[in-house]
Amino acid sequence: MIVDLMGYGAFFLSTALIFALITLGLNLQWGLTGLFNVGISGFVAIGAYASAILTTPETVDRIGGFGWPIGLGWIAAAVITAGAAAFTGYATLRLKADYLAITTFGVAVVVQLVALNAQGLTGGPFGVAFIPRPFAGVQAEPVLFNFANLAVIAGVTLAVYLGLERLSRSPWGRVLRALREDERAAIALGKSARSYRIQAFAVGGGVMGLAGAVQAHFIGFIAPDNYLPTLTFQVWAMLMVGGSGSNRGAVLGAIVVWAIWVGAGAFSAAVVPGDWQARAASLQIVAIGVMLCLILLWRPQGFFAPRRR
Amino acid sequence: MSLQFLLDGVLSGSMIGLGAIGVTLTYSILRFSNFAHGDFMAWGAYAALAVVGALGGSTALKPLSFGLPLLVALVVAMGLTALLALALDWALFARLRARGQSIIVVMASFGASMALRSLLEFIFTSRPTYFSRAIQMAQPVGLGIKITADQVALLITTMVLVTAMALFLARSQRGREMRAYSQNPALAQVVGIDVSKVVRTTWIIGAALACAAGVMVGVLVQIRPLMGLSLLLPMFAAAILGGIGSVTGAVLGGLIIGLSEAAAVQFIGGEWRAAVSFVILMAVLLVRPMGLFGVAER
């Protein structure tokens, strides 16, 4: 019983840490650079599908069989997503911030559309299955499997966290922070400001793509329905709760919000009568939406960020 | 080859255009992109549905599929949607606007839109519903195009609404004040323009038109909680294509996008419809970000 609970705990933490990874990427885009990305789900999907397509065995009527090792798939996912983010940034960052928001929204819509319809590439509504998992050998033992996965995911998250912390304290990071704080400095720097922002957006996007890939290999199959606006929304709530600008806040916020989400889901599943279950799910989202707005109004700095020096 | 898609394009373009007017006004006067605008459409449609139900159903005025109750419901729903927008502004947007960072207001609108949408799902479930199940006979009007009475009525309604809007902005005192404020907010205050009235009028017009668009979609297609979300990208694209701040531009942009979508459905396939707005949006941003009638940012 305890062992099962621990197994579930490992599973919960694994999912939470994947969200934490996405939130870390968002923190780089928003917290450090002040860019509003409304299409997070799209970038996560790009990474997931990229890695899935490169690593899964061949199937009928879908490209595959490239046979890439998992690690390489993940790297490719990060690079490809970073490229997509760079293009998005390039197209919109010379304009007002709203345009980036609208365009990223569009990216998410189009990515979902492609995932759903380009069956030859993405498997359409059935998605991609049989995505190789890092510890396939121990799949038969769920608890061990969960812990092994958790170890990998925690390792990746830790590596990214440390890398982003380094980046944030580096001269590059300081320039981004300065740009975010002082719009006039940005205008004075002109072209290079834009270049810095595109870089930040791309790296953040790459992290999101990596998270998507990690999740794909964690679960073993992906479908377009995994990447809905709800995902974008959850990640924003996580960053706002945690404290934008802080990597530590991003990770803690992700774990806390995911716990609330899962908890609320379990609560309504237990308490709400059967035919109202679907409706209860909507109420979950309403609650998160209201929470997000309240945080923006009353505690925009979040809850887990270290005090400003 | 049937030219029916042209009519489809004009119809969907009208609905997109009506919604885009609200988006462009909100952006040029309140300086933020309102992600909850699509949800005003959905709430408007559901509000009208509720009023029609309260009025005891709608006996149709032949050959239309709707009757007087729907028209009454439309007016009432426009008022209710305007109230929703004003309440949202008071509770959320105005407070955040006062703090300065406009992108935070966009973020709040994103949060509000998810909450509004899911609230509709909670109340009405995600099942599509309709104002009327009556099948309409489509009359041929030449060039292989057939049109139903509903479609004619809605095209006329759109033209009336758009003309009224354009006249209001061009000729009325409040319309002048809105245009002035969007050009120079500081000077507008110096000149004695009451900003709160301008803001209020902007929300009322935007919400009322969004409601009208939502009811149109409800009459012609169906009503469902996500109806606003699927029109959000086309509306934004139309507003940007037309040029932020231009009502004519928003309508024209809507028509262009509607027709392009219809053409895409005809020649490429219905499943790629949603990509059309994105492609047009990217093209505008890369080539001429100020749109057709917009002014280059200061």
Next chain:
Amino acid sequence: MRILDVRGLVAGYEPGLAIVKGASIHADAGEIVVILGPNGAGKSSLIKAIAGLVPVSGGQVMLDGRDITGVPAHLMVRQGLAFVPQTENIFPLLTVAENLAVSGGVLPRAEVAGRVGEMFAMFPDLARQSRLMAGSLSGGQRQMLAVARALLVRPRVLMLDEPSAGLSPILVQQVFARLAEIRQAGLTIVLVEQNARAALAIGDRAYVLVEGREAHEGRAATLWDDPIIAELYLGQRRAS
């Protein structure tokens, strides 16, 4: 009779960083009062603070016996105070006629058209271009439009921030001649100016503002020759 009475006004954009440091000026009905001073003295900030555009943290502004300190900018017009900013003082994408009408919101609806007509009668040049986009007007015409717009609402006091800025000497003469004419109608005018000579030529009284407060006050006619002004203004003794 004092129509505008400013006492010990303290104001600044940032709290704790006052630009206007306890300035006291006043204007009697029908006067033209000129405010001079070196760059950075706070002249613009002073009238902007009076007009409700710069946050006020101390002191008092009385208009016609009423306390209007800190009244928000858009309500100032209703109080009878009209302000013409130095730059960006017209709406470039509205026509000349619309620029005039847009400030008419404070008047009863029926009066607006009539007042616009009266402004056109007063400024025939503008009448000729009534349908032109205001953005295509020349500098001098814009200034006239801005003044006409301010006059439309029948203010008690008209305040102008450097009306000569960016204008050629001939245009400056024209603008100031117009201002002198307008005063005949019983209007009180307060203007901030860099071009001391032109302003003093039409002014009744003048203040010299230095470091946020009035350092000298006198009759305009004699101020130009007063050596004090050279010292405060230019920081040097002027050879007479």
